[in-house]
Amino acid sequence: MHSIDPQGEYNDALEKKGISATAKPVVEYAPALILRKRSAKGLTEALRRIKERIETDECIPGEFADLAEIGPESDRETSDDPEEPNRAFHGEVFFPKPSNEDQRRIIDKIQTAGGVLVQGPPGTGKSHTIANLICHLLATGQRTLITAKTPRALQVLEGLIPEELRPLCINLLGSGLEERRSLESSVGGILRKNEGWKEDNASRKRAELESRIQRLREESAKINRRLRDIRESETHPQSIAEGIYRGTAARIAEAVNRDRGAYEWFTDTVDPNQPCTITKEDFFVALKAFREITADQRQELQQVLPSSDGLLGQTEFSDLVTREKRAAEDEKDANSSFALWRSVIISRSRRRKRKVEDEILRHMQSTEALLAQSNTHPVVTDLRTAIQNRNVDELGHANEKIRELSSRKKQMDRADKITERIRSYLPKLTDELQKTHGEPHWEERNRHIGDAWRWAQARYWLEEYINQEDAPALAKRAKQIEDEIGGIIAELASLHAWSFCFSRLEEDHRRHMEAWQQSMRRLGKGTGKHAPRHRREAQQHLNQCRKAVPAWVMPLHRVWDTVDPAPGMFDVIIVDEASQCGVEALPLFYLGKKILIVGDDKQISPDAVGLPRDAVHRLMAEFIDDFQFKSSFDVESSLFDHGRLRYGTRRITLREHFRCMPEIIRFSNDLCYSDTPLIPLRQYGSDFLSPLEHVFVEGGYREGSGNGVINRPEADAIVEKIFELCSDSGYDEKTMGVVVLQGEAQAARIEDQLLERLGAEEMERRRLICGNPYSFQGDERDIMLLSLVAAGNERIGPFTKPADERRFNVAASRARDQMILFHSVTVNDLSGSDLRRRLLEFFENTTPQRIAELEWDELERRASQDNRRIIEPPSPFESWFEVDVALELRRKNLKVLPQYEVAGKRIDLVVEGGRARLAVECDGDHWHGADRYEADMQRQRQLERCGWEFFRVRESAFYANKDRALEGLWHMLKERNIPM
Numbered sequence: 001m002h003s004i005d006p007q008g009e010y011n012d013a014l015e016k017k018g019i020s021a022t023a024k025p026v027v028e029y030a031p032a033l034i035l036r037k038r039s040a041k042g043l044t045e046a047l048r049r050i051k052e053r054i055e056t057d058e059c060i061p062g063e064f065a066d067l068a069e070i071g072p073e074s075d076r077e078t079s080d081d082p083e084e085p086n087r088a089f090h091g092e093v094f095f096p097k098p099s100n101e102d103q104r105r106i107i108d109k110i111q112t113a114g115g116v117l118v119q120g121p122p123g124t125g126k127s128h129t130i131a132n133l134i135c136h137l138l139a140t141g142q143r144t145l146i147t148a149k150t151p152r153a154l155q156v157l158e159g160l161i162p163e164e165l166r167p168l169c170i171n172l173l174g175s176g177l178e179e180r181r182s183l184e185s186s187v188g189g190i191l192r193k194n195e196g197w198k199e200d201n202a203s204r205k206r207a208e209l210e211s212r213i214q215r216l217r218e219e220s221a222k223i224n225r226r227l228r229d230i231r232e233s234e235t236h237p238q239s240i241a242e243g244i245y246r247g248t249a250a251r252i253a254e255a256v257n258r259d260r261g262a263y264e265w266f267t268d269t270v271d272p273n274q275p276c277t278i279t280k281e282d283f284f285v286a287l288k289a290f291r292e293i294t295a296d297q298r299q300e301l302q303q304v305l306p307s308s309d310g311l312l313g314q315t316e317f318s319d320l321v322t323r324e325k326r327a328a329e330d331e332k333d334a335n336s337s338f339a340l341w342r343s344v345i346i347s348r349s350r351r352r353k354r355k356v357e358d359e360i361l362r363h364m365q366s367t368e369a370l371l372a373q374s375n376t377h378p379v380v381t382d383l384r385t386a387i388q389n390r391n392v393d394e395l396g397h398a399n400e401k402i403r404e405l406s407s408r409k410k411q412m413d414r415a416d417k418i419t420e421r422i423r424s425y426l427p428k429l430t431d432e433l434q435k436t437h438g439e440p441h442w443e444e445r446n447r448h449i450g451d452a453w454r455w456a457q458a459r460y461w462l463e464e465y466i467n468q469e470d471a472p473a474l475a476k477r478a479k480q481i482e483d484e485i486g487g488i489i490a491e492l493a494s495l496h497a498w499s500f501c502f503s504r505l506e507e508d509h510r511r512h513m514e515a516w517q518q519s520m521r522r523l524g525k526g527t528g529k530h531a532p533r534h535r536r537e538a539q540q541h542l543n544q545c546r547k548a549v550p551a552w553v554m555p556l557h558r559v560w561d562t563v564d565p566a567p568g569m570f571d572v573i574i575v576d577e578a579s580q581c582g583v584e585a586l587p588l589f590y591l592g593k594k595i596l597i598v599g600d601d602k603q604i605s606p607d608a609v610g611l612p613r614d615a616v617h618r619l620m621a622e623f624i625d626d627f628q629f630k631s632s633f634d635v636e637s638s639l640f641d642h643g644r645l646r647y648g649t650r651r652i653t654l655r656e657h658f659r660c661m662p663e664i665i666r667f668s669n670d671l672c673y674s675d676t677p678l679i680p681l682r683q684y685g686s687d688f689l690s691p692l693e694h695v696f697v698e699g700g701y702r703e704g705s706g707n708g709v710i711n712r713p714e715a716d717a718i719v720e721k722i723f724e725l726c727s728d729s730g731y732d733e734k735t736m737g738v739v740v741l742q743g744e745a746q747a748a749r750i751e752d753q754l755l756e757r758l759g760a761e762e763m764e765r766r767r768l769i770c771g772n773p774y775s776f777q778g779d780e781r782d783i784m785l786l787s788l789v790a791a792g793n794e795r796i797g798p799f800t801k802p803a804d805e806r807r808f809n810v811a812a813s814r815a816r817d818q819m820i821l822f823h824s825v826t827v828n829d830l831s832g833s834d835l836r837r838r839l840l841e842f843f844e845n846t847t848p849q850r851i852a853e854l855e856w857d858e859l860e861r862r863a864s865q866d867n868r869r870i871i872e873p874p875s876p877f878e879s880w881f882e883v884d885v886a887l888e889l890r891r892k893n894l895k896v897l898p899q900y901e902v903a904g905k906r907i908d909l910v911v912e913g914g915r916a917r918l919a920v921e922c923d924g925d926h927w928h929g930a931d932r933y934e935a936d937m938q939r940q941r942q943l944e945r946c947g948w949e950f951f952r953v954r955e956s957a958f959y960a961n962k963d964r965a966l967e968g969l970w971h972m973l974k975e976r977n978i979p980m
Contacts, residue, residue, distance in 0.1 A: 042560035043584055050565050050590050061568045063114045064589040066646060069627050092213075094139035095132040096162055096490035098482070098945050101938075102654050103129045107136060109650050110572070110594055117643040117651045118598045121678055122668060122813035123659025123780070126598055127153070130574055131160035133596070134551060138168055139493035141500035142571035144551045145592065149580035151555045153778030158182075158553075164494040167193070168501060172554035172562065183542070184520065186549070187513050190501065194510065197502055202495050209492045213485055220481045223474050228933055230469050234955055235925045240272055240461045241454035248925040249465055249956035250881065256462055257959055259455050265445060266452035268426040272461040276453040278425060282418050283446045286430070289415030290437035301409040303377035306370055308406040312363045312387070314396035320356050321390045327353035363387055377405065466957045472968060475952070482941070501550055509548035516541035556585055568593040575599070577778050581639040582606035588639075597643035602672040604777050604806050605638045655679050658946055659780055659816055662902070663691040667842045668813045671805060671835075681946035682816075683902070688915030689730070689783075689818045694843035695721070700824025702791040709743040711789045714822050718785050719753040721820065725783065726758060726766070737781035738770040739811045741799075741836070742789035747771045750787070773810040784815035788823040788836055796825065798834035808835050856890055863887055881924040881955045882908050888962060889920075892980045894973070902948075905939050913978035919948055920969065924955040949976070 004025055011028040054060060060070070093107050106129070109116045120126035130146065134157070137144045148154050151173040158171055167189025171182040239246045245255050293301075330349040367384040370376055379401045386394035423430040433442065445452070519538035523531055543564070546552075554562065563569070565587065573592035575581060578599030588595060616635050624630045631637075632645055644651070655678055657665050662680035669677050700713040718738060725731045740746040747770040754763060754770070762768075769775065790796045799808070812819065821843050823836075830837035862874060863883050873880045876899040886896045886909055900910040900919075909920040921940075940950055951972055957965040973980060 038557055040584075042557065042562075043587075046560045046563065046565050046587055050587060053565070053567065059567050061590055061593060063592070063595055063646075064567070066114075067586060067589045067642070069629070092139075092210075092489070092492075094136040094489055094493035094496070096135055096486050096493060097128060097132050097160070098486070098941075099129070099132055100656055100942060102652055102656070103132065105652055106133065106596070109652065110596060113594070113647070113650050115595045115597065115643065115647045115650065117640070117647040118596065119600055119651060119653045120598055121600050121602065121654065121657070121673055122809070123657045123665065124654035124678065125656065125658050126576060126654065127156045127160060128658075129654070130576060130598065131157055133574060134161055134169065135165060135490065135493045135497075137572055138165055138497035138500070138550050140496070142550075143547075143569070145559070145570045145573045145588075146551065146553045146576070147556050147559055147573070147588070148576040148578075148778070149556055149585075150577070150778070153577045154553050154555065162490040162494065164491065165497055168497055168549070169551040169553055170549050172552070172558045180520070184517070187516055187542075187545075190505070190548070191510070191513055191517070193498060194502060194505060197498065199499060199502070202499055206492060206495050209488050209495070213488050213492070216481050216485050216488070220478060220485075223478045223481070224937075226469060227471060227474050227478070227937075230471050230474075230954070231923055231933060233465075234923055238461075241457040242275070244451075244454045245458035249462065250925045250959055252458055253462055253956045253959035256455065256459050262448070263452040263455040265429075265432070266426075266456045267428045267432075268456060269460050270425070270453060270456040272457045274425075274457075276450050278422055278449055278453065280446055280449060282422065283449050285415050286419040286422055287433060287437055287442055287446065289412065289419065290434055293412055293415070297408075298412065300377070301405060301412050303375050304370055304373050304380070305377050305402055305405055305409070306366070306380065306383070308403045310366070311399050311402060312395065314392055314399060317360075317363075317387070317395050318392045320360055321392060324353060324356040324360070324390070327356060360387060360390075377402075379405065462956065462960050466954070466960060471952065471954065479941075479944075497550060501548065505548045509545040512541040512544040513548075516545070556581060559588075559591075560584075563591065565591055567591075572596060575639055577603075578640040578643060579603050579605050579638045580777065582635060582637070583633060585639040586642070597639060597647070599638070599640035599643075601638070601640050601644065602668075602806060603810050604774050605640075605803075606636060611635050656681055656942065658682065660813060661691040661817060663846055664815050664819050665813060666846065667839065668809050670842075671812075671838070672809045681902070681943055681948075683917050683943075683946070683948050691817070692819055692821075692843055692846055694821040694823065694840070696826070697822055697824045700791045701793045702789060702824075703794075704743070704745060707743045708745045709789060710746045710749050711787065711791055711824055712749070714787050714789065714791075714824050715746055715750045715753065718750055718787055718822050719757060721785065721822075722754060722768070723757050726762065731783065734782040734817070735767040736783045736785070737768065737776060737779075737814060738785045738787065739773055739776060739814065740770070740787045740789055741773075741808070741811060741839075744772055746787055746789050747775075773807040776814045777810050780814050780816055782815070782817045784811075784819045786811060786819065786821045786839075788821065788825065788840070790830075790836060791824040792829050796830060796834070796836075798831040799836060800833050804835050808839060812839065856887070859883065860887060878908070879922065879924050879926065881958070882922045885909060885920065885922050885953060885958060885966075888966065892970075894978070894980060902943065905936070911973065911978060913973070913980075914976075916976040916978055917948075918969075918972060918976060918978060919943070919950045921950060921952045922955065922958075923952055 007024040009024065009026045011026065013029065060068075093104060095104070103125070106116060106118060118126075118129070120129070134144060134146065146154065146157065146169075154171070155173055158166065158169070161169060167186045170186045172179055173182070234249055236249075237247060238249060238252060240252060245252050247255075327349045330352075364384065364387050367380060367387065370380050371384060379398055383395065383398040383402070385391075386398050419430060436442075516538050519534050519541060523534040523538060528534075552562075567590060570592045572594045573588050574596045575585065575588060576598050578585070578597045579601050580599070580603075613635070620630055620633060624633060627633070629645060632642055653676055655676060657678040657680045659665070659682070660680065661682055665678055665680050695717060697711075697714045697717045700711050700717075702709055702711050704710050722736060722738075725734070725736070738747065738750050740750075751770040754768065758768070767781065821839065823840055825836070825840075827837055827840055827844070830840065859874065863880070868880045873883050877883050877886070878899065882898060886898055889896050889909070889911060895912045897910040897912060898908070900907045907919045908922045911918045911920060940948075944950065949972060951969045953965055953969070970980070
């Protein structure tokens with residue numbers, strides 16, 4: 001500056017000072033954007049080279065020949081009958097991300113077809129599907145080009161491709177540092193991987209992973225079979241407890257609950273196959289014993305007694321005592337007898353006396369032996385005393401007492417034996433009987449002991465039936481296996497893809513990759529005086545190693561700037577947002593052996609504004625007048641139109657909608673997809689926002705004309721609303737966008753004000769851009785704000801053209817969570833055919849999906865009084881089981897929506913509260929077949945991937961024990977902050 005003028009000034013502030021002209025020079029920061037129209041030189045050069053190759057009789061790819069109508073009619077057959085299936089597509093489908101049947105059908109179609117058309121309406125997972133396809137194509141060794149009209153539709157792909165495969169996909173989506181980093185990552189990743197690659201190790205690893213997948217799939221099949229068997233078993237008739245309890249498990253559960261009040265005192269577990277062996281008589285004996293035999297009596301009867309059979313009888317003892325006395329008397333009388341006989345008589349008397357005494361002594365010794373034992377009954381002492389004292393009467397009393405005690409002990413032993421036998425079967429009941437035998441209800445229980453036994457059998461069978469399989473744990477494991485398989489498939493796809501890559505990586509390719517890295521290092525920031533030369537060298541090296549890179553992701557214009565066209569140079573070309581691609585995309589038919597066209601003719605198509613139609617038609621008449629389908633080459637025809645013409649029988653329509661809340665996507669559904677309606681799968685989450693809002697801007701007015709029209713009050717209201725949302729914690733981390741539905745100037749005005757109010761950093765964080773519908777095709781935001789622009793102060797020309805429908809379809813299908821319409825007109829201000837009116841009526845008349853509130857008191861009455869064997873459950877319930885579960889939930893003050901429709905199917909019950917919903921499926925005893933079950937489970941898994949959570953309750957478990965059956969549900973409701 002001072003070299004120009006010593007008085008000059010340099011202002012280094014970023015803000016504009018607005019300095020007026022002065023005598024001294026002043027330099028300040030004043031950045032400028034220089035825009036130039038994209039050159040068509042790359043396309044024209046590509047077409048020239050294709051023309052040269054065709055003129056030199058090079059092979060013309062079949063799809064390109066079909067496009068040029070130079071092949072025989074038979075070559076243009078669009079039959080789906082497989083003729084020469086491509087072996088690369090057989091076997092494993094390498095989809096690491098969850099997929100539905102329509103997405104998997106793409107692989108089936110492309111096996112035999114040269115072209116496949118995929119219609120992907122808004123939010124149907126096109127990017128998700130393309131990411132899966134890229135993984136599969138890489139794993140099967142297919143060189144692939146993924147392209148679209150603009151980079152916007154392709155930018156999301158990088159984050160969807162598994163990390164280990166990303167270096168194999170070179171992304172050319174811009175001209176700045178981001179593209180350079182992508183190139184460096186890919187080239188560096190390939191070189192680093194190549195250095196340590198050992199094909200033998202990779203082969204062993206692949207075999208190991210394939211084996212793991214096989215084991216997991218076998219386990220998954222077994223689990224799914226078990227889950228199906230559990231579900232189906234609810235419908236099987238059973239016969240339990242000698243046929244007293246019969247029917248499905250749910251009916252048995254109802255019967256068990258019905259009889260619970262009568263038999264719940266029977267708490268023991270009884271084998272269902274064990275007949276009742278406890279008779280009323282046995283139970284009465286045990287009851288009587290507990291009541292009549294006291295503890296003291298039991299203790300007494302447990303004392304030692306002589307055997308009643310071996311007792312010395314009173315008569316016998318009396319005889320012994322008499323004989324003993326007589327022998328003593330005879331001995332005494334002998335002393336006075338004649339001397340000759342005295343000794344003989346005395347000797348004889350003593351012998352008799354000894355014999356009697358020995359007999360008595362024997363009984364005494366037996367008694368003494370008993371007394372020598374511990375715990376001998378006192379009557380034994382009485383017996384011994386009676387024998388010692390030769391007291392016949394006392395002995396008789398002792399004997400009588402012993403016989404009585406022995407009889408009582410025998411009865412007690414019999415009762416104990418019976419009691420122990422009862423205890424062996426019914427320990428809890430026996431213990432309870434022992435504790436409470438005095439209660440009068442035992443006589444009544446005794447009369448029904450057999451019935452109670454059979455009730456306990458049914459109860460035990462029911463518990464075993466319910467607990468034999470842990471259905472929630474099995475379902476959780478099934479989901480784990482699905483995730484594990486996805487991870488393994490990603491790893492396996494990576495190994496296959498890298499193997500194919502290195503099998504094609506020649507030494508020359510590797511050297512050019514190394515040279516490219518060196519050139520890029522020399523290029524540095526790209527600001528040196530030699531930067532252009534380094535950039536050219538890097539491009540030359542990249543061109544030389546292009547064949548070694550399996551996948552290229554770049555917008556259409558970069559294809560023509562980058563590729564040296566050769567017939568069939570890519571195995572597969574995937575074109576996203578094909579409805580935006582016009583005639584400039586047709587040379588892709590020459591580059592690819594197969595082409596997959598993904599798009600939607602209900603969204604924005606090529607815009608031919610400014611092109612002289614007459615000149616175009618003259619050229620068509622000059623060069624393609626003999627074409628049967630020459631009208632398809634008009635400037636307004638899209639690549640998708642060509643695909644629909646040529647691959648109509650190989651068309652796959654994606655219908656499952658993953659992006660918008662159901663209320664939001666209904667406008668597009670009604671407007672464009674009424675024949676094949678989209679199936680919205682999203683549900684309210686814990687961060688639920690009102691899906692639709694509209695704001696009437698009173699005093700709004702329109703000014704300007706053409707693309708320059710604006711509505712200042714409407715723009716101000718939108719800016720104020722966005723500022724308000726950004727300050728609301730409920731909108732933290734929410735992305736936002738603004739679509740104007742007329743002109744372009746309104747978007748620029750809103751964006752300028754937002755830059756001033758929010759700042760560039762906040763706008764970048766929220767990905768907040770303002771534009772027309774075209775600006776958002778292939779894109780989405782959490783929150784979208786729409787500006788109708790039209791106002792009553794100017795004539796409102798109606799939007800009625802098909803192009804207008806496509807614009808409105810795009811505009812109304814970008815919001816994930818919430819769409820807010822700002823309007824300065826009312827319905828009465830708009831023409832009946834105007835799409836603005838249709839959109840405004842949609843906002844005014846749409847309310848969040850609800851099912852009419854039920855009369856719960858009436859439902860309670862009917863549930864308790866109606867004869868369920870005859871009367872059907874009240875609408876909309878499909879079974880009385882659903883009614884009972886709903887009432888149980890309602891008693892917890894939960895909001896219950898029965899037969900809730902989502903994705904063309906109905907969920908039995910949906911619990912709604914706070915900002916969340918939870919699905920409850922009631923698995924009753926109606927079985928609709930294995931096919932219906934598999935379809936229902938597939939639908940559930942699809943909904944779970946979209947955020948729905950399911951709780952399944954089995955009818956038998958519910959009627960067996962409601963609290964236990966619903967315990968897991970209460971936990972899930974708490975986790976989702978659904979208040980009870």
